[in-house]
Amino acid sequence: MREIRVYTDQPLATGTEVALDDSAARHLGAVLRLQAGAPVTLFNGQGGEYRATLSACNAKRASAQVGEFVAIERESPLHIHLGIGLSRGDRMDWVLQKATEAGVSEITPLYTERTEVKLKGDRSDKKQRHWQQICASACEQSLRNRLPLLHAPTPLEQWLPRLQVDQRLVLHHRSDRTLSQLRSLQVDSVALLIGPEGGLSDREIDAALLTHFVSLRLGPRVFRTETAPIVAISVLQSLWGDFL
Missing domain, CATH: 3.40.1280.10 (SPOUT methyltransferase, trefoil knot domain)
Structure with missing residues (x-):
């Protein structure tokens, strides 16, 4: 299964739960048809990414439990x-x-x-x-x-x-x-x-x-x-x- 990555413009920290915005909910719930318990990767543009698990997911609402932080960088040196x-x-x-x-x-x-x-x-x-x-x-x-x-x-x-x-x-x-x-x-x-x-x-x-x-x-x-x-x-x- 391919990695599902979600950008969210909010602080992220291991052990917390975050609500995802409406567009993410529509994509995850209506397009991809994911359900609670599905693994996703979250990032907020500050560098690195977080392993996460959807705690709720439908076309109108999605939230995720934030897990381990992975300090990986993929930016060009140029x-x-x-x-x-x-x-x-x-x-x-x-x-x-x-x-x-x-x-x-x-x-x-x-x-x-x-x-x-x-x-x-x-x-x-x-x-x-x-x-x-x-x-x-x-x-x-x-x-x-x-x-x-x-x-x-x-x-x-x-x-x-x-x-x-x-x-x-x-x-x-x-x-x-x-x-x-x-x-x-x-x-x-x-x-x-x-x-x-x-x-x-x-x-x-x-x-x-x-x-x-x-x-x-x-x-x-x-x-x-x-x-x-x-x-x-x-x-x-x-x-x-x-x-x-």
Whole structure:
């Protein structure tokens, strides 16, 4: 039987009982049809995980008895901060899910000149909660115990000067430089900038270069905005992270 992992945003301690949220109850009780006594693994994003046993479980309510703590870490040694232009539809959801699975440490959705999505007020808060849940579910699936830090949507010009990383990279399909040319560098942290549909404007590329970004391409083909970050993150993890 596969391991059932549940993220919960609350303190966890061996010997205590915790109530799980409504979405977890629906998934465990209605989708997986688990019953009281079933084993699960709980984590709260603070590192490590807990063996646990469901003490109650149905489609409306679930709780678990917290057992042994397991101090296991599965985070990449490479800290990747992904800055990605906001996209329409479910493209952004897909990027957040796959980037989390691939091991990014931070994600900042960006407003750029060609961004067509505008989020304000309650809509922005609702979208942020939705994205946070996507990241949490991706961590459950991929065995991560720490959620990536998900920042609120930010204008590109505000994001660029704030970064504290070893290497800054911006994807630009007309660049002559490739990631393989950076292989000899020793890098522990990297910022990766990728534009929305239509890409970054020339002005935005120039602004990135002025803040010490290096432009590069992934190869002879041009990827969609939801595909490019996953390809780039995979290469970065192969160069400096934990992809073997």
